[in-house]
Amino acid sequence: MSELVYHTAGESHGPALVILVQGMPAGVDIDVDFINAELKRRQGGYGRGGRMKIETDTVEFLSGVRRGRTIGAPIAMRVHNKDSRIDDLERTPPVYRPRPGHADLAGSVKWLTTDCRETLERASARETTSRVAAGALSRCLLRAFDIEVLGFVRSIGGEHTDVQVTPETREVIAAARDASDVYCPDDAVSERMRAVIRQAKIDKDTVGGLVEAHVFGCPIGLGSSMDWRWKLDARLAYAVMGIQAFKSVEIGLGKGCADLPGSQVHDPIRFDASQKNTNALGFLRDSNNAGGLEGGMTNGMPVVVRGTMKPISTLLKGLPSVNLNTKEPEHSQYERSDICAVSAASVVMENVVAFEIARAALEKFGGDSLLETRQNYEKFMEMARQLPLEPPTGDVIA
Numbered sequence: 001m002s003e004l005v006y007h008t009a010g011e012s013h014g015p016a017l018v019i020l021v022q023g024m025p026a027g028v029d030i031d032v033d034f035i036n037a038e039l040k041r042r043q044g045g046y047g048r049g050g051r052m053k054i055e056t057d058t059v060e061f062l063s064g065v066r067r068g069r070t071i072g073a074p075i076a077m078r079v080h081n082k083d084s085r086i087d088d089l090e091r092t093p094p095v096y097r098p099r100p101g102h103a104d105l106a107g108s109v110k111w112l113t114t115d116c117r118e119t120l121e122r123a124s125a126r127e128t129t130s131r132v133a134a135g136a137l138s139r140c141l142l143r144a145f146d147i148e149v150l151g152f153v154r155s156i157g158g159e160h161t162d163v164q165v166t167p168e169t170r171e172v173i174a175a176a177r178d179a180s181d182v183y184c185p186d187d188a189v190s191e192r193m194r195a196v197i198r199q200a201k202i203d204k205d206t207v208g209g210l211v212e213a214h215v216f217g218c219p220i221g222l223g224s225s226m227d228w229r230w231k232l233d234a235r236l237a238y239a240v241m242g243i244q245a246f247k248s249v250e251i252g253l254g255k256g257c258a259d260l261p262g263s264q265v266h267d268p269i270r271f272d273a274s275q276k277n278t279n280a281l282g283f284l285r286d287s288n289n290a291g292g293l294e295g296g297m298t299n300g301m302p303v304v305v306r307g308t309m310k311p312i313s314t315l316l317k318g319l320p321s322v323n324l325n326t327k328e329p330e331h332s333q334y335e336r337s338d339i340c341a342v343s344a345a346s347v348v349m350e351n352v353v354a355f356e357i358a359r360a361a362l363e364k365f366g367g368d369s370l371l372e373t374r375q376n377y378e379k380f381m382e383m384a385r386q387l388p389l390e391p392p393t394g395d396v397i398a
């Protein structure tokens with residue numbers, strides 16, 4: 001058994017994107033249709049540019065899967081780029097005028113060139129296709145634990161929905177999200193978001209927003225408080241901040257914790273024996289400001305992660321910049337781009353969050369096969385339900 005990890009390779013306009021996932025146990029049913037549906041969702045969202053009309057992202061398995069099931073070997077996947085033209089100088093010219101907000105300036109100086117092309121090819125959001133493929137693959141494993149993830153758009157360009165997500169409303173929210181072309185489960189707000197994106201297009205500008213992921217069904221105790229590297233909230237933050245254009249991440253109430261006293265922040269605990277057989281083992285909360293994570297570990301409540309995506313840094317009207325060859329002031333170079341990719345980012349975040357949860361689940365329960373992993377999980381749940389396993393020793397006996 002090894003740690004569940006993934007690597008990605010591939011340029012935005014290269015021949016393909018390649019994803020290598022290691023550490024997946026044998027015996028996991030791979031739902032290719034589900035993975036492709038997630039890739040398709042990532043391609044969508046009102047405000048996307050011309051590229052998404054060219055591509056039809058689908059995954060091809062090169063290794064690690066036999067007759068629809070994992071065999072415990074490294075899993076290699078490939079997504080073909082139709083718009084492959086990286087060596088064509090005319091259609092993929094050098095970029096000498098860096099876009100403020102993009103990787104262009106820092107990358108070209110770092111790699112000692114004045115052509116930002118090689119930096120931007122990899123920094124491009126095209127790479128997030130690979131994250132979705134890896135995350136959607138990991139969700140095939142999470143199904144064995146009845147863990148589900150729901151992602152959606154909370155705000156775009158200042159238009160914000162206050163919709164509440166709970167295990168009970170999850171399916172209704174998912175259906176409403178799927179009915180919205182901005183992936184926001186609120187009709188009225190979706191309409192306003194579309195208007196904001198339309199206006200940004202007219203203004204030759206771009207807009208960002210907030211995306212949210214909720215994970216349902218996590219057992220108590222994924223992650224660990226014993227070392228900062230093992231804290232699940234820290235790893236989720238790392239994974240989410242690694243998504244192109246993300247500028248902040250919050251768990252649960254997030255920065256809202258700063259303004260409230262402890263009595264209004266921390267979620268009181270109660271026990272309901274009738275819920276003993278659920279993932280929370282009967283330990284319930286009427287609020288979830290902690291976003292399902294305390295001490296870097298899951299506490300049985302839904303895990304709630306929110307990320308901020310900045311507006312796309314490629315503006316049709318450009319921004320003040322400098323020509324890297326002449327050092328003269330010039331406007332930043334325009335590359336075909338999106339006006340708003342917040343909807344797509346919600347799919348990316350949903351899937352990177354899923355991957356981190358799957359990784360943590362395998363750390364706690366992982367065996368070489370799914371069968372062994374399932375048994376470890378069930379045994380743990382059974383023991384946790386039986387707590388205390390030994391008579392308490394700390395009580396003073398009168």
Ligand code: EPS
Binds near residue numbers: 051124126
């Ligand atoms: C992107 C620019 C556009 C986006 C791209 C991200 O690509 P192109 O330069 O080929 O038009 O469409 O996003 C994707 C290709 C994608 O798959 O999400 C950028 O500069 O980051």
